[in-house]
Amino acid sequence: MSIESREAAAALNDISEIARRVRQSTIYILASLMLIMWGGLTFAGYLASYLWPRYAGYGWVAVYVAGIAGTIIISPLNQTRSGVRTFDLRMFTAFVLFVAFGIFASVWLGHFTPRQLGTFWPIYFMLVYVIVGLWVGRAFVAIGLSIIALTLIGYFFVGDAFDLWMAFVDGGGLILGGLWMRRN
Amino acid sequence: MAELDDIIHQPLRLKIMAALNALPAAAAGLEFSRLKKLTGATDGNLGAHIETLARAGYVAVDKAFVGKKPQTTVTATATGRGAFARHVATLQEIIAASAGQS
Numbered sequence: 671m672s673i674e675s676r677e678a679a680a681a682l683n684d685i686s687e688i689a690r691r692v693r694q695s696t697i698y699i700l701a702s703l704m705l706i707m708w709g710g711l712t713f714a715g716y717l718a719s720y721l722w723p724r725y726a727g728y729g730w731v732a733v734y735v736a737g738i739a740g741t742i743i744i745s746p747l748n749q750t751r752s753g754v755r756t757f758d759l760r761m762f763t764a765f766v767l768f769v770a771f772g773i774f775a776s777v778w779l780g781h782f783t784p785r786q787l788g789t790f791w792p793i794y795f796m797l798v799y800v801i802v803g804l805w806v807g808r809a810f811v812a813i814g815l816s817i818i819a820l821t822l823i824g825y826f827f828v829g830d831a832f833d834l835w836m837a838f839v840d841g842g843g844l845i846l847g848g849l850w851m852r853r854n
Numbered sequence: 855m856a857e858l859d860d861i862i863h864q865p866l867r868l869k870i871m872a873a874l875n876a877l878p879a880a881a882a883g884l885e886f887s888r889l890k891k892l893t894g895a896t897d898g899n900l901g902a903h904i905e906t907l908a909r910a911g912y913v914a915v916d917k918a919f920v921g922k923k924p925q926t927t928v929t930a931t932a933t934g935r936g937a938f939a940r941h942v943a944t945l946q947e948i949i950a951a952s953a954g955q956s
Contacts, residue, residue: 673858674952675948675952678946678948681863681945684868688873692876693876
């Protein structure tokens, strides 16, 4: 069989496009699992903050511990399926540095109020989604910007029910985003 | 110049092989439904072309039940990966030869 170079170039383009879509769908499948898990935990964290504000700090520590444990469990399951290693020591170190800087900026430097903390963390996390989304897929950008906008609406316009608002906006938003990614 | 692989060169089979080869060799393959979305093919068409690739020994098809739902998973075999790599190399050679002539 012989073909012209134009046809060969078209075939190679098809191959590159399919490979790009496989990589993106692999990322979306893992990300959707993570979003749903973190969404559930975040929902619980904000709900606990709303119901028992005095113990909110302990609640959020529990959320982070459960989230990291869940991520460590999901990662090898995904590795078996996709062959791609997704959570390793480097990823864990990046997460610790990210959270450490958040604590340094919001608690040590900023002395934020609980309401400001509840606004800062989702925006801080969603900023990463938006930046990562510039490379791996527009869904991350859309989810990140939507949650940032709704968080700011809550901060400025929602009164005492702010934590309850955030439970649905942040927790619910992550779950919905994860389900949407899974479907697509 | 090496010959193109007739089995792989058909457009849908090329997409199937490209999708399967985009995964690391250790991966568990792609489910039929995901392959369908990635290639934009219909059930019947996709099934027929997977069958052709399986007969050539380029892919392995695994049918299992996940809960009560049947799930078909398609994986590129070592033979298939080798054939695909040679096919891509031949495509690149054609382009390089054409560039050399002009």
